[in-house]
Amino acid sequence: MNLKTNFDNLYLNNPLMPASGPIVGDSKKLLFLQNEGVGALVTKTISTKEPHIPRPCIYGDKDYIMNSELWSEHSLETWVNEFLPELVKNKDRPIIISVGYSKEDMEILIPALDKFADAFEVSTHYVGTDLSVIETTVKTIRKHTKKPFYMKISPHIPSPIEFAKTIYNAGASGIVAINSLGPTLKIDLPTKSIKYGAESGFVWTSGPVIKNLALATVYNIKKALPHITVIGVGGVKSAEDVIEFLLAGASGVQMLSGAMLKGKGLYKKIINDLPSTLEKYGFNSVEEVINYQLNNPVTYEKHTPILEEELCTKCQLCVKICPYFAIELKDKITFDDDLCFGCGLCISKCPTKALK
Numbered sequence: 001m002n003l004k005t006n007f008d009n010l011y012l013n014n015p016l017m018p019a020s021g022p023i024v025g026d027s028k029k030l031l032f033l034q035n036e037g038v039g040a041l042v043t044k045t046i047s048t049k050e051p052h053i054p055r056p057c058i059y060g061d062k063d064y065i066m067n068s069e070l071w072s073e074h075s076l077e078t079w080v081n082e083f084l085p086e087l088v089k090n091k092d093r094p095i096i097i098s099v100g101y102s103k104e105d106m107e108i109l110i111p112a113l114d115k116f117a118d119a120f121e122v123s124t125h126y127v128g129t130d131l132s133v134i135e136t137t138v139k140t141i142r143k144h145t146k147k148p149f150y151m152k153i154s155p156h157i158p159s160p161i162e163f164a165k166t167i168y169n170a171g172a173s174g175i176v177a178i179n180s181l182g183p184t185l186k187i188d189l190p191t192k193s194i195k196y197g198a199e200s201g202f203v204w205t206s207g208p209v210i211k212n213l214a215l216a217t218v219y220n221i222k223k224a225l226p227h228i229t230v231i232g233v234g235g236v237k238s239a240e241d242v243i244e245f246l247l248a249g250a251s252g253v254q255m256l257s258g259a260m261l262k263g264k265g266l267y268k269k270i271i272n273d274l275p276s277t278l279e280k281y282g283f284n285s286v287e288e289v290i291n292y293q294l295n296n297p298v299t300y301e302k303h304t305p306i307l308e309e310e311l312c313t314k315c316q317l318c319v320k321i322c323p324y325f326a327i328e329l330k331d332k333i334t335f336d337d338d339l340c341f342g343c344g345l346c347i348s349k350c351p352t353k354a355l356k
């Protein structure tokens, strides 16, 4: 199975990369991930300033992570003199250097880092929503590098399409979508306190709960601007998720929280699972997924579900959850055709797939 993908002259053996965060915080961590088989390396965001990070700063729940981390705790000098030389000596795949945030930062960071990078990824997380500011930052970066670079969009940017148009017209190669969602708030009930998020109390949310927002952002941008490179990120935790991002329009896919919730071995597992998962859904390569035109079979006709009796265990979950009060257990599960709205909830929730 061919897992290769390429964009802007970056060639990846498979589409899965780490997303910027603590897991890619120095060269040792990045080389660990190279060993795990990721398609490209992405660094923690490097800035010109020292971050002041409150502790604790990461909270993990069942399907989300909340964090109040900022950018790399290591200085530009440490990256330039220690981590990146070691990385470049030992790496055998593309390295995308993440940088932040302002035009002034870019004047310093891009010239200092250019010789180590195959591409840049630029966080816009803390620069507000003014697109003219972001446009100036993009133009400044382009002045200092010929390499591909991707602007990373945060969910608080009001119009992803306008953002994508602006940054592409100003010289960026594409977009990384999305950064973590927020601001959000974590209340610790036993201590009646806000344990995370420094003085403001706000934290950023990531992981599986943001996947559908990330997918929609990727899809919207790619639909409006088919020529732009989109790297998808947000909530990935399986090979299926990677394929969904590729179908939505991504040329590569990143993951962070999944590995923080399920373990760092998840990168290798997903890469190993990709061939059989692609095959299961009828694909012969990653490229085929990327080029596939996603179906959207809209209908306004109502259909009452059909029960496959032999699969039904009569657990009555459908009866309990039906918001239209249309399902009853008689001798078997039955639907009231007049009450049924054809909403589909029961079909999506049936644990034995007995409803069609």
Ligand SMILES: Cc1cc2nc3c(=O)[nH]c(=O)nc-3n(C[C@H](O)[C@H](O)[C@H](O)COP(=O)(O)O)c2cc1C
Pocket: 019, 020, 021, 022, 044, 045, 058, 065, 066, 067, 069, 070, 071, 072, 098, 123, 152, 178, 179, 180, 206, 207, 208, 210, 233, 234, 235, 236, 254, 255, 256, 257, 258
């Ligand atoms: C603890 C933590 C630290 C992060 N640090 C950065 C960062 O330095 N730069 C950045 O662009 N994104 C950062 N992110 C955002 C991730 O790169 C990613 O966009 C987001 O978490 C969504 O992907 P995920 O659901 O796979 O984690 C961080 C996320 C977390 C959870």
